[in-house]
Amino acid sequence: MTKKRRFPIPTRKGPPPREIPPLVTRRRLRRNVGALLGLFILATIVVAAAFAPLIAPHDPLAVAPEAQLKPPSAAHWAGTDLFGRDVFSRLLFGGRISLLVGVVAVLIASVPGTALGLIAGYYRSWVDGLIMRLMDLMLSFPGILLALGIVALLGPGLLNVMIAVGIAGIPSYTRLVRGSVLAVKRNLYVRAARTIGCRDGRILLRHILPNVLAPIIVLTTLDIAWAILNASSLSFLGLGAQPPTPEWGAMLSEGRAYMHQAPWITIAPGLAIMLTVLSVNLLGDGLRDALDPRLRT
Amino acid sequence: MLRFIGKRLLASIPVLWGVTTLVFLAIHLLPGDPAELMLAESGGSAESIAYLRTQLGLDDPLYVQYGRFLLNTLRGDLGRSIFTNRPVLQTILEQLPSTIELALAAMLMAVVLGTGLGILAALNHNSWLDNICMAIAVAGVSVPIFWSGLLLILLFSSTLHWLPATGQGGLRHLLMPAAVLGFASSGTIARLVRSGLLEVLQKEYITTARAKGLSERLIFYRHALKNALIPVITVVGLQFGFLLGGAVVTETVFSRQGIGRLIVDAILWKDFPLVQGGVLLAAVTYTLVNLLVDISYAFADPRIRHDEL
Numbered sequence: 001m002t003k004k005r006r007f008p009i010p011t012r013k014g015p016p017p018r019e020i021p022p023l024v025t026r027r028r029l030r031r032n033v034g035a036l037l038g039l040f041i042l043a044t045i046v047v048a049a050a051f052a053p054l055i056a057p058h059d060p061l062a063v064a065p066e067a068q069l070k071p072p073s074a075a076h077w078a079g080t081d082l083f084g085r086d087v088f089s090r091l092l093f094g095g096r097i098s099l100l101v102g103v104v105a106v107l108i109a110s111v112p113g114t115a116l117g118l119i120a121g122y123y124r125s126w127v128d129g130l131i132m133r134l135m136d137l138m139l140s141f142p143g144i145l146l147a148l149g150i151v152a153l154l155g156p157g158l159l160n161v162m163i164a165v166g167i168a169g170i171p172s173y174t175r176l177v178r179g180s181v182l183a184v185k186r187n188l189y190v191r192a193a194r195t196i197g198c199r200d201g202r203i204l205l206r207h208i209l210p211n212v213l214a215p216i217i218v219l220t221t222l223d224i225a226w227a228i229l230n231a232s233s234l235s236f237l238g239l240g241a242q243p244p245t246p247e248w249g250a251m252l253s254e255g256r257a258y259m260h261q262a263p264w265i266t267i268a269p270g271l272a273i274m275l276t277v278l279s280v281n282l283l284g285d286g287l288r289d290a291l292d293p294r295l296r297t
Numbered sequence: 298m299l300r301f302i303g304k305r306l307l308a309s310i311p312v313l314w315g316v317t318t319l320v321f322l323a324i325h326l327l328p329g330d331p332a333e334l335m336l337a338e339s340g341g342s343a344e345s346i347a348y349l350r351t352q353l354g355l356d357d358p359l360y361v362q363y364g365r366f367l368l369n370t371l372r373g374d375l376g377r378s379i380f381t382n383r384p385v386l387q388t389i390l391e392q393l394p395s396t397i398e399l400a401l402a403a404m405l406m407a408v409v410l411g412t413g414l415g416i417l418a419a420l421n422h423n424s425w426l427d428n429i430c431m432a433i434a435v436a437g438v439s440v441p442i443f444w445s446g447l448l449l450i451l452l453f454s455s456t457l458h459w460l461p462a463t464g465q466g467g468l469r470h471l472l473m474p475a476a477v478l479g480f481a482s483s484g485t486i487a488r489l490v491r492s493g494l495l496e497v498l499q500k501e502y503i504t505t506a507r508a509k510g511l512s513e514r515l516i517f518y519r520h521a522l523k524n525a526l527i528p529v530i531t532v533v534g535l536q537f538g539f540l541l542g543g544a545v546v547t548e549t550v551f552s553r554q555g556i557g558r559l560i561v562d563a564i565l566w567k568d569f570p571l572v573q574g575g576v577l578l579a580a581v582t583y584t585l586v587n588l589l590v591d592i593s594y595a596f597a598d599p600r601i602r603h604d605e606l
Contacts, residue, residue: 034435137315142583143542145560145576152564152572153323229441233546236443237561252443259447260455270444278439285435 028290035286041279045272049095058086060093060246069262079264081255083244087268090246094269097247098228098276101162105227108166110220113173118204118212120174121181132178135171144168144230151239158247161240165230169223176219180212187211214291221284225277232273248273301595309588316580320573321366331355335379335567349379353570375574380566385574389556393578395465396555399478399547400540402471406479407486407536412529414483415490416522422495430487437484442543446477446550463552474551478543482536489532493525500524527598534590538583 029035048055057077064084072079078087120131138146150164184190185208193203232249234240241247243254248269255265324331332349349355353376354362369375375385411434418430453473454462464470497503498521506516545557556575563571 133315136312137319140312140316140584141576141580142538143540144545145542145579148542148545148560148564149320149323149572149576152560152567152569152576156565225439229439232441233443236441237546237549239561239564249441249443252441252447256447259451263451266444266447270441270447273441273444274436274439277441278435281435281439 025290029286032286032289034282035290038279038282038284038286041275042283045095045276045279046099048092049099052089052092052096056086056089056092058089060085060090061244062086069258069265071262072264078268079262081251081262081265082258085244087251087265090251091248091268091272094246094248094251095272095276097158097241097245098232098249098273101158101165101231101247102224102228102276102280104162105165105169105231106220106223108163109169109223109227110173110216113170114177114209114216116170117174117177118181118208121178122185122200122204122208128178131174135174138168138171141168144233147230147234148239151234156239156242158235158241158245161231161234165227165234168230169227172219172223173216176215177212180215181208184208184211218284218288218291221280221287225280225284228273228280229277298595302592305588305591309584312584313581316584317367317370317577318363320577320580321363324569324573325359325362331569335569370577375577376570378563378571379568380571385570386578388571389559389574389578392554392556392559395553396541396544396548396557398471399474399544399553399555400537402475403478403482403540403543403547404533404537406475407482407540408529408533410479411483411486412490412526414487415494418487418491419494419498419525420517427491431491434484434487437480437482437487440481442477442481442546443550445480446474446547449473449477450551465554470551470553474547474553477550478540478547481543482539485536485539486529486532489529490525493528494521497521497525527594530590530594530597534587537586537590541579541583 057075062085064080067076067080067084069082070076070080070084076086076088078091081087081090116131116135120128141149144165147161147164147168150167151160154160154163190203190207193207198207231240232247232252235247235249236253238253241250243250251269252266252273255262255269259266330346330350332346332353332355336346336349354365357365373386375389377384378388381388414430414433418427418434421427421430450462450473453460460473461470503516503520506520511520541557544555545561547553548555548558549561556579560572560575560579563569563575
């Protein structure tokens with residue numbers, strides 16, 4: 001005689017699961033011309049920055065008074081700056097800094113932001129209230145003003161800019177993750193995990209986090225663009241990378257005074273920032289469309 | 298409606314209090330003595346540091362300092378600038394009109410350009426025109442303001458001599474900064490208008506309007522566009538924050554007066570009372586603008602105030 005089941009096995013009824021198989025995501029991404037273009041430009045920039053010591057024709061810091069403010073030529077592809085330094089070589093090395101700043105700032109934003117969002121969404125009650133009110137407060141500071149305020153406290157410098165831009169980015173992750181957790185935690189597998197005695201930490205990291213990862217990936221990608229743009233803005237204002245560091249925003253700021261005689265010093269790093277930010281944005285948009293077409297704008 | 302406005306006004310009080318507290322705490326959370334930090338650059342002597350400590354009341358317990366800060370802020374006293382010794386509020390209020398002028402002009406540009414691009418893209422969905430409009434929108438959010446500003450100066454001031462590169466006063470001085478800032482903001486609006494229109498155009502009331510035999514033009518302007526533009530009001534509020542932040546860079550590029558440039562200079566001089574006051578005032582302005590947006594949203598969409606009450 002077969003033993004009667006005490007609990008019915010849940011059948012797959014109701015709305016289809018939110019998750020999209022990786023294969024579908026990849027196929028959708030491959031069809032998106034903008035995303036592919038973004039990926040191609042970004043990959044080129046990353047490779048150029050990674051192999052900067054091999055590709056760069058000159059030392060980015062080598063001063064050559066005789067080659068001051070030279071226009072682009074075969075010897076100096078993007079011309080030279082006030083100190084005779086090769087702008088193209090500085091661009092390549094600057095790419096390393098800008099990409100690093102973008103990635104580190106986003107890590108500083110996404111890791112605590114995601115953790116806070118998981119806690120707020122999972123535990124609710126006063127913890128949720130406290131975290132979300134704090135996030136609301138941080139969002140009350142417009143634009144890059146929060147980052148500016150933090151730089152004011154920490155002092156100018158590249159590391160402080162990364163921290164400032166990172167902290168200013170935390171609330172968007174907390175809000176996004178909290179919302180997703182609220183939806184995911186109602187699922188049967190979360191209740192099942194709790195029933196079999198899983199601890200909260202395990203439920204959060206093994207059952208909830210993987211299921212809220214898609215929107216986090218999209219936000220992280222788009223955020224890298226935002227972080228690079230803001231960090232270079234702060235460097236442009238003299239609050240980030242300090243001379244002679246070849247950071248794109250700082251290079252642009254240095255070249256500003258010689259814009260009329262030597263526009264290449266400002267045009268080249270600006271173009272580099274724009275291309276990087278544009279490629280990350282295109283890729284992020286493509287990822288969003290591929291992972292969740294409902295969010296498509 | 299009055300109840301709705303009252304509720305919104307009351308809800309913004311804790312936010313304003315929280316922002317004030319955060320601004321106060323930020324300076325005290327740092328390790329080290331704020332007076333020493335402020336005078337570090339200029340190499341202040343022990344006496345000048347002690348004098349600044351007494352002047353700023355840093356020797357009192359934290360709760361006394363906090364109480365005093367709250368009371369003074371309520372009275373509109375944000376302290377004095379360390380370097381000019383002028384009242385912070387007065388210094389900021391002198392710069393405020395210039396920033397507001399820039400932000401409003403940029404907002405106008407962003408709304409006109411963003412809405413235009415969004416409508417054009419939605420009406421030509423999935424065509425080359427749609428792609429071009431969206432490419433312009435992505436470019437808008439990707440171009441660094443300081444770069445586009447310098448390029449415009451190079452083109453319209455240095456080469457063509459049409460517009461003044463820097464300075465203050467009149468439409469000619471405002472045109473380039475507003476265009477740069479507005480273009481950066483228009484991308485977000487364009488994408489929102491496009492997606493809003495595409496969604497609304499699929500609604501049943503549009504089908505009904507078509508079935509009634511209304512002209513496409515009437516359907517578009519009276520039924521679709523009106524509804525698609527409602528979310529734009531919210532974004533305009535949020536974008537105002539972006540514009541206030543963007544003004545920091547724009548004012549520096551075009552050497553304009555304004556709160557943004559004042560804050561950057563204050564940071565470089567380590568003039569903490571001025572930074573504190575500037576950031577606080579910007580946050581308060583942003584909160585109040587969003588309050589206005591909330592209220593105007595309720596005017597535009599009656600469903601909102603009915604849901605709230």
